[in-house]
Amino acid sequence: MSTPLVRHETLQGWGRTSPSESTVYEPDSEFQVPAILEAWESDGGAQRRGSIARGLGRSYGDAAQNAGGAVVSSAALSRILELDRAAATVRVEPGVSIEALLKFLVPRGFFPTVIPGTGIVSVGGGIGADIHGKFRHGSFCDFVDSATLVTPALGPMRISAETNADVFWATAGGMGLTGVVTEATLRLHRIATSQMRVDTTRCRDIDDCMTAMMDDSRGERYSVAWIDCLANGANLGRSILETAVHATVGDLPAERARDPLAYGAGLSVSAPPWMPNGLLNSWTVKAFNELWFRKSPKRPHRTTVSIPTFFHPLDMVKGWPSIYGRHGFVQYQFVVPYGHEHVVRIILERLSAAKCASFLAVLKRFETSNAGLLSFPMPGWTLALDVPAMHPGLNKILDAFDDLVLEADGRVYLAKDARVAPQRFAAMYPHLERWREVRARLDPNCALQSDLSRRLGL
Amino acid sequence: MRDALGDVQSVLVLGGRSEIALATVHLLAGQRLQRAVLAVRNPKAASEEADRIRAAGVSVDVVKFDAADTESHAAFVAAMFTDRDIDLVLVAFGIVGDQAQADHDAQHALEIVHTNFQGAVSVLIPIADAMSRQGHGTIAVLSSVAAVRPRRANFVYSSSKAGLDAFTNGLADMYAGTGVHVMAVRPGFVATRMTTGMKPAPFATTTDVVARAIVDGIRARSTVVYAPAILRFVMPALQIVPRFVWRKMRA
Numbered sequence: 001m002s003t004p005l006v007r008h009e010t011l012q013g014w015g016r017t018s019p020s021e022s023t024v025y026e027p028d029s030e031f032q033v034p035a036i037l038e039a040w041e042s043d044g045g046a047q048r049r050g051s052i053a054r055g056l057g058r059s060y061g062d063a064a065q066n067a068g069g070a071v072v073s074s075a076a077l078s079r080i081l082e083l084d085r086a087a088a089t090v091r092v093e094p095g096v097s098i099e100a101l102l103k104f105l106v107p108r109g110f111f112p113t114v115i116p117g118t119g120i121v122s123v124g125g126g127i128g129a130d131i132h133g134k135f136r137h138g139s140f141c142d143f144v145d146s147a148t149l150v151t152p153a154l155g156p157m158r159i160s161a162e163t164n165a166d167v168f169w170a171t172a173g174g175m176g177l178t179g180v181v182t183e184a185t186l187r188l189h190r191i192a193t194s195q196m197r198v199d200t201t202r203c204r205d206i207d208d209c210m211t212a213m214m215d216d217s218r219g220e221r222y223s224v225a226w227i228d229c230l231a232n233g234a235n236l237g238r239s240i241l242e243t244a245v246h247a248t249v250g251d252l253p254a255e256r257a258r259d260p261l262a263y264g265a266g267l268s269v270s271a272p273p274w275m276p277n278g279l280l281n282s283w284t285v286k287a288f289n290e291l292w293f294r295k296s297p298k299r300p301h302r303t304t305v306s307i308p309t310f311f312h313p314l315d316m317v318k319g320w321p322s323i324y325g326r327h328g329f330v331q332y333q334f335v336v337p338y339g340h341e342h343v344v345r346i347i348l349e350r351l352s353a354a355k356c357a358s359f360l361a362v363l364k365r366f367e368t369s370n371a372g373l374l375s376f377p378m379p380g381w382t383l384a385l386d387v388p389a390m391h392p393g394l395n396k397i398l399d400a401f402d403d404l405v406l407e408a409d410g411r412v413y414l415a416k417d418a419r420v421a422p423q424r425f426a427a428m429y430p431h432l433e434r435w436r437e438v439r440a441r442l443d444p445n446c447a448l449q450s451d452l453s454r455r456l457g458l
Numbered sequence: 459m460r461d462a463l464g465d466v467q468s469v470l471v472l473g474g475r476s477e478i479a480l481a482t483v484h485l486l487a488g489q490r491l492q493r494a495v496l497a498v499r500n501p502k503a504a505s506e507e508a509d510r511i512r513a514a515g516v517s518v519d520v521v522k523f524d525a526a527d528t529e530s531h532a533a534f535v536a537a538m539f540t541d542r543d544i545d546l547v548l549v550a551f552g553i554v555g556d557q558a559q560a561d562h563d564a565q566h567a568l569e570i571v572h573t574n575f576q577g578a579v580s581v582l583i584p585i586a587d588a589m590s591r592q593g594h595g596t597i598a599v600l601s602s603v604a605a606v607r608p609r610r611a612n613f614v615y616s617s618s619k620a621g622l623d624a625f626t627n628g629l630a631d632m633y634a635g636t637g638v639h640v641m642a643v644r645p646g647f648v649a650t651r652m653t654t655g656m657k658p659a660p661f662a663t664t665t666d667v668v669a670r671a672i673v674d675g676i677r678a679r680s681t682v683v684y685a686p687a688i689l690r691f692v693m694p695a696l697q698i699v700p701r702f703v704w705r706k707m708r709a
Contacts, residue, residue: 018462022593062462330463
């Protein structure tokens with residue numbers, strides 16, 4: 001058996017806030033994974049630092065890094081193994097990106113049922129964070145048919161909602177702390193075209209926006225609202241609501257209808273590698289948000305756009321976090337159950353009052369939750385917003401938001417989190433103890449650790 | 459583990475009775491701090507300080523550490539980093555000494571330099587190594603504005619801090635771009651036990667101001683912080699004051 005590539009690397013999350021050093025392994029075969037876990041579990045040093053899997057590094061915080069320990073990169077485990085057209089499933093290695101998956105599946109008339117707001121997310125990461133997207137009837141792991149999980153104590157295991165269900169649901173959203181996924185089978189959605197039929201509506205405030213989002217009469221499959229969170233007063237929560245369905249062949253203009261599943265990669269530009277911190281302030285953000293709001297027409301309108309244009313608009317600017325400068329940013333994403341709409345409103349009000357230079361905040365909603373013990377989605381509203389990490393007093397502001405969310409029985413999203421207090425986190429995830437029990441069985445010696453697990457005492 | 463906004467969960471203070479360090483620990487206790495270790499020459503003398511931190515809900519250990527006993531440092535550091543992570547090490551020990559005595563007494567001058575400079579170098583190297591193995595952490599070293607332009611009135615102390623400051627900056631360069639963050643803290647005149655009886659210099663400040671500067675510096679991953687902040691501009695100006703004027707200033 002060959003040995004995997006090894007290097008020493010300073011890693012950080014997408015928010016670029018908490019760099020730490022790890023030994024990064026790049027196995028090109030699933031059979032190399034157990035040896036890595038074992039080596040770092042019984043590392044002779046006084047401190048056992050353990051291992052954690054890392055995909056494409058799009059967790060905003062410290063979920064996919066492991067200070068002083070090992071990181072198992074899925075970069076060289078990125079093959080698409082098998083498409084079962086009859087069953088509408090695809091079997092892949094964990095390092096396959098959503099982007100690569102779309103490139104492969106869309107021309108063949110298939111679509112991963114749940115895709116996130118960026119194509120640069122790996123399937124392994126999607127399982128670890130039980131990611132969600134503009135689809136509100138389930139999250140990523142609801143459509144994972146089965147997977148192979150390499151666990152420290154019990155070795156490789158087949159897991160699914162039927163087989164080893166407890167392990168499966170501890171792994172869904174388990175932030176990689178139950179094992180390393182080495183292969184997964186995803187259930188797919190059949191599509192007729194590679195285009196999205198998108199309805200865009202301007203909403204004058206947050207109530208208007210939520211009312212429009214609750215209106216199911218358009219029968220849309222996907223929905224998202226982009227909120228200008230610097231608007232205040234009567235404009236508080238003014239937003240652009242986009243709802244979409246997969247276009248039918250009949251929706252397409254004649255020249256596209258000839259090859260309805262044609263799928264081209266989107267255009268992309270890079271953000272400058274260096275930007276002064278001062279460039280991003282409440283004035284520039286306000287101007288940007290104004291522009292974003294004005295670019296959409298006053299009256300509701302309907303367009304047909306490509307999949308990446310609808311799902312992944314930010315992927316067009318590679319490395320966009322660099323606009324936040326060297327201090328980085330945090331993304332705060334929470335969910336509160338229906339009936340607690342006021343929490344969304346209060347948080348928008350406070351952000352606006354604190355002049356937090358947040359780019360467009362994103363509001364979505366969920367209809368369901370799943371059995372994932374640490375899964376984020378629950379029926380309700382989820383708001384995500386970016387805030388520069390150096391905003392004065394930010395942790396106190398966000399701690400107060402956490403308390404509001406907690407009071408409403410909501411929670412924050414671990415894939416985005418980089419700062420929640422351990423006690424608040426524990427209160428937000430009522431199944432934490434059950435998750436810990438399953439984990440203790442799979443990994444009694446804490447061979448799986450990450451900066452996030454250390455920070456939250458997982 | 460330090461979080462994205464620079465809040466730390468554990469701190470080791472070398473010179474655990476330093477008023478600046480204690481003010482910093484109290485500030486951190488209001489954030490995410492869970493555990494503090496006060497390393498002091500005489501553990502019995504620090505029980506009051508420890509209790510005050512405990513009252514803020516932080517678990518506190520007091521351990522013996524002698525900055526001047528460089529032989530003991532390697533084992534001390536190994537013990538400190540054995541079982542749990544240390545997010546922040548605050549190097550806060552130091553002595554001012556008696557300049558009038560040091561003017562002619564080489565032994566006394568060496569005592570100041572040994573504790574402030576050699577003692578710090580001796581403990582900082584194993585600390586930086588341990589933090590590098592740990593993969594993350596901040597080392598904040600209490601330097602002084604005296605390191606920037608030494609004064610006649612305390613030039614032995616100043617020179618020890620100048621050495622420490624230069625060493626700290628070099629260490630910061632060595633670990634730049636890694637998970638280890640090294641920061642030199644240059645306070646101006648601070649009213650403390652250490653400066654009792656001295657004439658306050660211009661821009662005199664308080665322990666709370668220095669503590670705030672340290673906490674902000676950890677968050678911003680600064681390499682050098684001044685307290686009060688205005689000294690960032692004052693000190694470079696003082697550095698280029700011609701020697702004959704500087705002597706007349708009787709600084």
